Amino acid sequence: MDTPAPAATPHPLAWLDDTAERRRAAGLRRELRPRPADEPLLDLAGNDYLGLSRDKRVVDGGVAALRIWGAGSTGSRLVTGSTELHAQLERELAAFTGAEAGLVFSSGYAANLGVVTALSGAGALIVSDAANHASLVDACRMSRARVAVTAHNDVAAVDAVLAARTEERAIVVTDSVGSADGDLAPLRALHAVCRARGAVLVVDEAHGLGVCGPGGRGVLAGVGLAGADDVVFTVTLSKSLGSQGGAVLGPAAVIAHLVDSARTMIFDTGLAPACVGAALAALQVLRDEPGRPWAVLAAAAAIAAAAGVAAPPSAVVSVVLGSPVVAFDAARRCAELGLRVGCFRPPSVPEGTSRLRLTARADLGDADLDRVRAVLATVLAEARS
Template identity: 60%
Template structure:
């Protein structure tokens, strides 16, 4: 056996011993399990209007985009989606990528470089972290939501240009970035603010237009937004919202855009339909936040550390990765699916259950979740 394969097997064994090994767990199309783990925040993934639009797009345009966006992968459907995303989010322009991960990597590698300092929040998503690494930019990671640290890092930089990078809603802790304050600091240093709205679109603001729009920054030319179509819109894909000059740069230099096959027509069609539902039914936005608050109340009643949620994400911190995994497994066995986040997704000692609210949860669903969580946490040694 090769030394390289020995190393692989040792790495797998080490993760198993630490309680950090992950495995794929296929789910059935309909299994009767209450879903508190997915990112389908508005309950639109199975909405008949969304699935019908996906099927219609596939029949009309085919199963795939057939090429990269600069060859054959841009259809009229993609352009319509970009126009509608920009209009809904009150952005100057939009550009659709095949995933939110690639949108983040594309933005940071196109806007970054050796002469561009990046200041990045310690709680940012892995796609932002990887984008920073691939950009070639000197990167400073600052404390979570620490505006003063951002200001100090920008003042200390020795590059001509700078980016401030943050999630709008952080994907594990579920809290909001101080976007207005970050923008003021970034502008005072001539930096661009890059905001990942993945967990904010459809959830933040009275109409779900996201964190940037909610604090009045949608028209600011020095703000670049990324978002996903795979969470509140129940489809797949990502997008960048920015001034036309930034969009033009991405089209010409962002490798994840240039060299990747365009978003599948079915996903584009589904996202357009979901965006239409969101625009027509803004009550879904308030419903998801109300349900998130109820889930947080359940955890608090069980003496589990949590937050007062700003969006749909509700963490329940259990600390030990084995305990978190056992709790998630026990919940599933009792018919409720919850997320389980362990290092490296979270820092050591912060393993947690990650509950996600949906707009279509009923009071009976919340009662069911409360009962399952109480029984399961008692089994793993967490009692209220």
């Protein structure tokens, strides 16, 4: 009697093909598109809000640091990865934004993971806005705290969760500027609730620094909360400052606690000196040219008018088209006509709200904006027909 052949064992990664096909059918496949150094498209997709990533002063600041300190920081911040340049950037960021102290991380993502997990933990409560950036969402998931997600910008819901809590410690986490919508969080109202309920307010100012508030000091500075003793905030160096990296800013006691406990600082290699030098140079440009944030908002208003949407209080112009396929095709059509724009689809945004995300820059001239108007007039007419 013949022995039946054993059933074939499926390849352990065979599920990837099915997953990829489902994403393709839903219009949700992503792909990397390396851009050349001489990119011919007008860029309204990146986050170089102040137009400083290629500014000679900023590039020279990075090159000078590279020559003095070398290509890498050589170790974690607690070993050899803290240079005098890192300490200078921390002091200058804190002074500029109105915070007591600061701590530089290798990215804004790492800064958010580090501060949220270090200020929470088992036995604590985190109240997180439903529209928060993925880095804050991941921080909540990793925190081991109880996490309550509230509707976007719903202060009453935050208050209700805090009022009903049994945990001794609580933090409320929000973006100051929505990365997809470009709207501002009600920070004064959130802070009032936090203070009344004994919670700490943690704010991601990634899209606020360099654009919002007095001289680009951020939304918190604009509402008078940057130096509050129960407010902690993060910034990124990779948007308005045109470099790379992130930082946590706030009370000195919080920064000291992070040095002892923030795993994304303790176990990560320190930010490369060239990035630190470039960020310092960009910060100096922002101090010297305080009109740049106004220029960003003016450009954003012009782009919004061309797209037929309301002018945002930030650099982010969101044009909701609904279908991910329609949004993707519209972004591709913009590129064909010489304009690079962002395309946000689920899970970056909720189902049914796929969109074009256009970002303003301080260095956009009249000819650039005329080009934007011409392209959007064509593409949005096609997409909305």
